[in-house]
Amino acid sequence: MSAAALAIADLPTFLAHALAIEEEAVLRYRDLSAQMAAHNNLATAALFQKLAAAETAHAAEIYQRAKGMMLPSIAPWDYRWRDPESPESVPYAGAHYRMTPRHALLMALEAEKRARDFFEGVAAEGVAAIAPLAREFAAEEVEHVARVEAALARAANPLEDWELDYDAPVSL
Amino acid sequence: MNEIAPHVPAAAAENFRSEVKPIWCPGCGHYGVLAALTRAFIALGRPSHEIAVVSGIGCSSRLPAYLTSYGFHGVHGRALPFATGLKVARPELEVVAIGGDGDGFSIGGNHFLHACRRNVDMAYVVMDNEVYGMTKGQPSPTTEPDWDSPMAPGGTGFRPFDPLGVALAAGAGFVARGFSGDPNGVARLIVEAIRFEGFAFVEVLSPCVTFRPEEKEWKHAVHPLEAGPASDPAAAHALVVHHPFGTGVFYRGTPQPMAKHAAPSADLAAIERDFVR
Numbered sequence: 311m312s313a314a315a316l317a318i319a320d321l322p323t324f325l326a327h328a329l330a331i332e333e334e335a336v337l338r339y340r341d342l343s344a345q346m347a348a349h350n351n352l353a354t355a356a357l358f359q360k361l362a363a364a365e366t367a368h369a370a371e372i373y374q375r376a377k378g379m380m381l382p383s384i385a386p387w388d389y390r391w392r393d394p395e396s397p398e399s400v401p402y403a404g405a406h407y408r409m410t411p412r413h414a415l416l417m418a419l420e421a422e423k424r425a426r427d428f429f430e431g432v433a434a435e436g437v438a439a440i441a442p443l444a445r446e447f448a449a450e451e452v453e454h455v456a457r458v459e460a461a462l463a464r465a466a467n468p469l470e471d472w473e474l475d476y477d478a479p480v481s482l
Numbered sequence: 483m484n485e486i487a488p489h490v491p492a493a494a495a496e497n498f499r500s501e502v503k504p505i506w507c508p509g510c511g512h513y514g515v516l517a518a519l520t521r522a523f524i525a526l527g528r529p530s531h532e533i534a535v536v537s538g539i540g541c542s543s544r545l546p547a548y549l550t551s552y553g554f555h556g557v558h559g560r561a562l563p564f565a566t567g568l569k570v571a572r573p574e575l576e577v578v579a580i581g582g583d584g585d586g587f588s589i590g591g592n593h594f595l596h597a598c599r600r601n602v603d604m605a606y607v608v609m610d611n612e613v614y615g616m617t618k619g620q621p622s623p624t625t626e627p628d629w630d631s632p633m634a635p636g637g638t639g640f641r642p643f644d645p646l647g648v649a650l651a652a653g654a655g656f657v658a659r660g661f662s663g664d665p666n667g668v669a670r671l672i673v674e675a676i677r678f679e680g681f682a683f684v685e686v687l688s689p690c691v692t693f694r695p696e697e698k699e700w701k702h703a704v705h706p707l708e709a710g711p712a713s714d715p716a717a718a719h720a721l722v723v724h725h726p727f728g729t730g731v732f733y734r735g736t737p738q739p740m741a742k743h744a745a746p747s748a749d750l751a752a753i754e755r756d757f758v759r
Binding site: 337341342344345346347348349385386387389391394395401402403404406407409479480481 | 495505
């Protein structure tokens with residue numbers, strides 16, 4: 311956990327972070343689904359949609375917990391992430407127009423692990439007002455990791471030449 | 483402190499995204515810049531109808547279509563003249579010109595110089611991937627001299643254009659660089675650029691994964707500036723020279739936006755005095 315994360319010291323700030331994690335994950339997965347659809351990679355597009363739906367459900371749960379509470383407005387760069395973006399936002403740079411559902415699941419697995427680590431880190435700080443909830447959220451992320459791992463076990467391995475495109479963009 | 487729903491940045495970001503879906507290559511750095519722009523607009527607290535995003539031609543110049551703000555996808559290299567006219571005519575709008583390195587530094591290179599010099603109050607964000615991506619990978623003004631490609635076997639041999647150095651030399655009041663893999667950092671730079679009173683230039687290193695896949699390694703090269711921003715252009719240029727992959731604000735001068743004209747006069751004698759000296 312970065313030194314900056316020590317400043318998550320009250321419940322509203324913690325919930326603002328938790329909501330941002332899930333909401334940004336929803337948007338990112340929707341973006342990636344649209345990217346795949348634009349390149350006619352429909353199987354991976356559908357998987358990203360499923361991941362977006364799952365994150366939407368997680369966001370709704372956190373939203374319910376925060377209902378009626380006043381949350382702080384936090385500028386994007388002031389969130390206490392230890393990476394450039396929130397833990398469950400898979401990097402745009404990891405996408406490829408011929409990526410398979412298995413590649414998407416591997417990205418999701420890393421995202422869930424980052425979220426687990428984030429919540430475990432906050433819990434480890436031991437702030438009484440938030441540590442129990444942070445532990446609960448970390449446990450949920452452990453479940454999500456297990457679900458993605460189970461999906462990965464069922465997902466077919468990509469062909470060795472999955473990137474091969476017989477009509478690839480060529481440099482002139 | 484706000485109620486929950488409006489403050490959630492990601493949810494609010496969706497309000498700035500249009501129904502048009504980007505058709506950039508998956509993995510393209512421009513997605514990060516699009517995310518940064520929407521986050522910046524939210525942080526600024528300006529509704530979409532108070533913002534105009536103006537572009538030229540190229541992959542990056544498609545961006546206005548993906549936003550709900552006013553947008554103008556214009557003529558190759560001419561984003562800055564259009565943005566200048568728009569800002570002068572509608573000073574209450576936040577005007578952001580955007581584009582790529584070919585559009586901004588080659589076809590529109592002359593406009594870049596004069597936009598820096600005129601110092602009209604607007605921001606210019608250039609997504610620099612050091613290649614003409616839309617037209618299939620020709621070397622651009624910022625391409626390194628030894629980049630080997632079918633169009634320029636062995637490289638062009640030309641010294642690359644120095645966007646930040648030129649902006650400083652031409653008189654830009656605010657000069658910064660970001661990296662598309664850090665959308666939150668870029669959002670911060672864009673907010674600072676828009677808030678700066680005068681012409682503010684932000685170069686964003688934005689990898690082209692299709693024609694320059696080696697640029698994926700930029701994520702390991704970029705680093706935040708430890709010093710800066712400088713208030714002296716020469717000191718800022720030293721930062722530029724020593725930190726080719728440095729990110730942050732390199733230069734922040736004293737805000738001196740182009741002076742507004744005095745109210746028009748209907749006094750014929752006064753007008754004649756302007757013409758007959």
